[in-house]
Amino acid sequence: MPSLPGLLTFAALSLAALVLGVSATRLVPGLAAQHPGIIALALLLLFWTIRERWQRRRLQTRLLAEIDALSEELVAMRGPLPEMRPAAAMPVPRSEPKLRVVSASAVQSYEQAAQLMEADADEATAPADDGLLLDAVRDALNNNRVELHVQPIVSLPQRRIKFFELLARPRDAAGREYQAAECIGALEASGLRDEFDALMLLRSVQLVRKLESRARNAAFFLNLSPAMLARIETFNPLYEFLQRERERAGNIVLEFAHDGIRDLDRAGMYRLSRLAALGFALSVDGVTRLDADFAGLAKAGVRFMKFDAGLLGDPARMAQAPIAAEDLREACERHGIVPVLSKVETEAHLLKLADLDFPLGQGHLFGVPKLAKAA
Template sequence: MVPVLGRYAGLLTVALIGLVVFGPLAVFLPLWSALTLGAVATAATGLALTRIKTLTARCEKLSGEVDLLSRRLLKVETTSAKPAPESGEAALRAQIDELTVEFGLLSGIVRDLTAVVSTQDAEIASLKAKPVPVAPVPVAPAPVAPAPVMPEPIAPAPVAAAPRAPARPAAFAPPALQPPAPEPQASAPIPPRPIPPRPVQSRPIPPRPARDPAGEAEIIQAFEEDGLEIHLQPVVSLPQRKVVAYEALARLRIGGLNPAAPAEPETFLPVLERYGRTTELDRRMLQRASLVVRHLARRGSDTLLTYSLSPLSLFEPGLLRELGRTVAEDPSLAGLVIALPQASWRGLDAGQRGLLMPLRGRIGFSLDRPDDLRFDAVELAALGIGQVRVPAAMLLRPQVGRPLSDIAVEDTGPALARVGIRLVATGVGDEADVPDLIDLDVPFAQGAAFAAPRPVRAEVLTAPPETPAPPTEPGPERRPFRSVLRRAV
């Protein structure tokens, strides 16, 4: 009631004033009162007409805005009702991912070429700086430095650059080896040109071993004649010593060295790296490891099989794509685990991540050959790493000068276990180290103290794949003669 009175208070006030003023006038001056009332009615009518026109204009404007909004709403509903081209978006997303991988690989190749060119410039400058001898003086040959010993039996640790970048031939035909290129000599000594350092990440260049053409020819010939073997070394749990996994190790049977005992990777791996055959080595080993994993799956075993991939294979996208297609077609390869060095995990670029991420969840990832114990458990779990392999000597006898971890050594295993990563101590050769590893809460171990690597049986590698038997058609059902007579009756 109060809002209504407040809205019409002015009209009520005017009506009361008119009643008080024009009431007596109507009695004493009826003509003037009639004229006054007519004028007031005319003014009120004009005001009402003006108000009506204003309200009409406002209504027309509001109706136009409502019409515009209804059209927009109808357009939005029509657009939302159309089916979204999901297949086109999926294809576009796949093309974008493929282009991202290709750009990453091209950037790695460009960085590799930059490092090789800078290395060649440094070699040419050093050769030009050598003075020309006046007379040939016989000089005793300098002793050749021995080949560096690899820290692990699978692949050497990647380095940023080497003093020499040997050219890897595209193909090798034993026993003819390519002779080294003659070193150019200048007529006058020229001071070396300073080369500014370039902080780029290039393809890891393996250390150059001592040249032995006959020995290298035998190694390459044995590799091409399928002298490669796969050996398995078990991984046991502590302190129960129950076999929970295996590691696939590469061995090469060379006829000239010792046919009875196959050579370990320290002997043949530098030569294969020199001639660019590490990717083929990984491809053969992965094929045989897949056969072993399928054999374990057929037996109902849940043991894992780990194979340490060469760091150089990360720069070969064909190998990882082929592995991705294989694991996508065969779910039984879930027990396969590929291991990469710590330096490779830390130096992954966009292209390499794009090739490894499709494998996550289908096979396992492992960190191998660490340089230090500074493990970020959350970051490793985000990469899909489920296993960390650390040499037992690094856990028991830390070297002076090596970067220390933020946590104690005895807390490394529990910290990794909290995010689902298991710690494996490798290279355990002394039985006296086993109690110390148990005191450090290391759950798994591997080494000669438990079992030596053994070759895989030939029937496992040559077993044909199991194919389901075709369904047999049911033969005609034989019924007794009495049932036939009973039906006839």
């Protein structure tokens, strides 16, 4: 049922439109033959459209402001980070061990889960070129200097915010910020990626908890390493944590790199499907090869696929693709997957790909990653 303020607003706009319609027929010679009611109806529709757009923009601005404010509360409520040490390499088991059932004695927080994944081994060394970067990233992790950013994912062509992607950016002691593309390689080479993902997942859930009372429908994409699915000793803590947080499954989309998902064996894909069975939507990011197994991904629970706009806009590369760019949306939706046009940087870029009719888009054109203050 419409609210009282909404009804009053509609009544006021109707009255204003009627007055303007009658005045127009009397003051404008060319409109004298028109019925005032027709003009009033047209004006009412115009007023209502302007009002709706203004309210949507105000809501989006308020939600971004709340994320900034809540991130400060997030810093206050989280405790000190555990010492970040690389996990020891362990062989992938030949058979899938039975998943442990969460009980009263289960791991109480995901910080503890990350500590359980560590081993008493000497720190692994990254490649020489990444040594300084690795030291800076490790120092940022140990001193709570990992800043959270949010970037909107919008509907197309309306450009209304539908989701947000959470991005973590370490910052060194001198204040330099490192983007994910810079530090992920060093984290993986040193064996710290699993612990980094564990901490980011914890903070994401804390943020969702704080947003529940004010923005219950806000949903966040969170990128995790596919390597967490490759080993049962890293997957079990992840599964147990998400099992306890399954009531928030509607607010978190778990995202994995497409290349990593392609490399998973049957056991890894089974573990991926176990996360989907908890109710969490899954997304694959960085799709640069179009020979994807759409049916297999959908069976595992994937509901979003992000396609690089640079790839789709390159005629030379698309000429060798197994599927035409114009057919991607149909191929995805046939299996219940929503395609996302990612890395859209300019209006010209978007215009060039407008005929693909993707329902969602992401990139600097729609909003740069926004710093969540003091995160």
